[in-house]
Amino acid sequence: MNPPPADFIPFNRSSLQGRELEYIFQTITIGQIAGDQTFSRKCHQLLESTLGVKKALVTTSCTHALEMSAILLGIEAGDEVIVPSFTFVSTPNAFVMRGAKPVFCDVRSDTLNLDESKLEALITPRTKAIVPVHYAGVACEMDAILAIAAKHGVPVVEDNAHGLFGKYKGRWLGTLGCMATQSFHETKNITCGEGGALLINDSKYAERAEIIREKGTNRARFFRGQVDKYSWVDVGSSYVMSDVLAAFLYAQLDVWQVIQKRRQQLWERYQAELADWCVANGIRQPVVPEHCEQAWHMYYLLLPSLEKRQALIAHLKARNIYAVFHYLPLHLSEYGSRFGGRPGDCPVTEDLSDRLLRLPFFNSMTDAQQSEVIAAVKAFA
Numbered sequence: 001m002n003p004p005p006a007d008f009i010p011f012n013r014s015s016l017q018g019r020e021l022e023y024i025f026q027t028i029t030i031g032q033i034a035g036d037q038t039f040s041r042k043c044h045q046l047l048e049s050t051l052g053v054k055k056a057l058v059t060t061s062c063t064h065a066l067e068m069s070a071i072l073l074g075i076e077a078g079d080e081v082i083v084p085s086f087t088f089v090s091t092p093n094a095f096v097m098r099g100a101k102p103v104f105c106d107v108r109s110d111t112l113n114l115d116e117s118k119l120e121a122l123i124t125p126r127t128k129a130i131v132p133v134h135y136a137g138v139a140c141e142m143d144a145i146l147a148i149a150a151k152h153g154v155p156v157v158e159d160n161a162h163g164l165f166g167k168y169k170g171r172w173l174g175t176l177g178c179m180a181t182q183s184f185h186e187t188k189n190i191t192c193g194e195g196g197a198l199l200i201n202d203s204k205y206a207e208r209a210e211i212i213r214e215k216g217t218n219r220a221r222f223f224r225g226q227v228d229k230y231s232w233v234d235v236g237s238s239y240v241m242s243d244v245l246a247a248f249l250y251a252q253l254d255v256w257q258v259i260q261k262r263r264q265q266l267w268e269r270y271q272a273e274l275a276d277w278c279v280a281n282g283i284r285q286p287v288v289p290e291h292c293e294q295a296w297h298m299y300y301l302l303l304p305s306l307e308k309r310q311a312l313i314a315h316l317k318a319r320n321i322y323a324v325f326h327y328l329p330l331h332l333s334e335y336g337s338r339f340g341g342r343p344g345d346c347p348v349t350e351d352l353s354d355r356l357l358r359l360p361f362f363n364s365m366t367d368a369q370q371s372e373v374i375a376a377v378k379a380f381a
Helices: 020-029 038-051 062-072 090-096 142-152 203-213 219-223 243-253 256-273 275-280 306-317 347-355 367-378
Strands: 055-059 080-084 101-105 127-130 157-159 179-183 196-200 300-302 356-358
Touching: 020 038, 020 243, 038 055, 038 196, 038 243, 055 062, 055 203, 062 090, 062 157, 062 179, 062 196, 062 203, 080 090, 090 101, 127 142, 196 203, 203 219, 243 256, 256 275, 256 367, 306 347, 306 356, 306 367, 347 356
Parallel strands: 080 101, 080 127, 157 179
Antiparallel strands: 055 196, 179 196, 300 356
């Protein structure tokens, strides 16, 4: 495969933000390359103190954090879990692996988040969890979702892969449900390449979460001196992040405000400089409700049609700019259709997924690169 041209602008690019290499060298030098050592603990403490959660545990991925939540909630065959159709496959897959049936909910046409007005009609006696996704780091309408969930006695797990350091009515995303999951994949604001975290807001899950994450053993209690040996006490798997990755992650978490400020600048420039062009061409920009403080995770446009979306992608690619679409409706996917998904079940999802385009957006993006993207977009008609 030929390398991209020197002036190629990618959709995403990982970058060093501070002391990543120093911390990695430190953890290797002191012989801590397995998990739950110095830098893992630093990540836990930073997340807990900043967000005010009962327990934070870094994991090998957000997918694995979701799998842990399914185990913690006792999900089993015959259960149902409500998820948006417009999300990554990990959201339902973590529960499907426990035998549950995903029940796909349509999304709102403004924020592209789970449509709370359609939620209650999907709840049955078999519903064991509701998993809203804060799309693009903009909060779902959590007051309504939590009220409906409480009425029916159903726990809420926030899939907060996009939303770390975003807020809903002044409260951190990830602190509203009984637990939440985070992603530190290379496409996220804060990354270690591959990684995630489980945030525990209900303390009754905290001790078992440690056990599940440590292959079903009470190893964490052993290292705290609470037991004189550890053994197999529950189901579990190997969900512990290497401290080499945790060192990289902690360096980024340590400067999270700097990262967020730069992403805010990039997002707001796109929003301002493309506004008139969008109006003139019937293109919709992202919607952020006043009561939401977004996480500045991505910048997308909604084109008038699939044909226009594909044409703009090709137009940008011809100028060495890589823009991409996003999720396809899960209820219409090859596997999702096994659970009864049919065309027309989630009409908003089916429409918006055809028209959404994400522009290049990454921490190290320069003003000159963004100027080039904006000029290329405006040249499209």
